[in-house]
Amino acid sequence: MVALLENYDSIIVFALATRTITDKNLHIRLSEKHLxxxxxxxxxxxxxxxxxxxxWxxxxxLTFND
Structure with missing residues (x-):
């Protein structure tokens, strides 16, 4: 059971290490009430x-009108 958990942990670490996400930012203005x-x-x-x-x-x- 311990060996399975060790392998499972290494798979998760590998998945996290190989996942590439490029973060982008979105800036919007909201009133304090809406935020x-x-x-x-x-x-x-x-x-x-x-x-x-x-x-959301x-x-x-998307709809495209030509």
Whole structure:
């Protein structure tokens, strides 16, 4: 069992070491009221604000009008 856990840990470490993410920034202006609300909802859902924004972006769809 210990050998399995050691192998499992090394796989996780390898996955973390090989994962490349380039972070980008998004700066927006919000009122204090809206920022507080966003943070409160994120805390209630046990998510970060970043996770909430990414989920919202994932729900968007693109339409192209030529």
């Amino acid at each position: 507080s609300k966003l943070r409160a909802v994120a805390a209630a859902r046990e998510q970060t604000v970043t996770q909430m924004v990414e989920a 972006i994932d729900r968007l769809f």
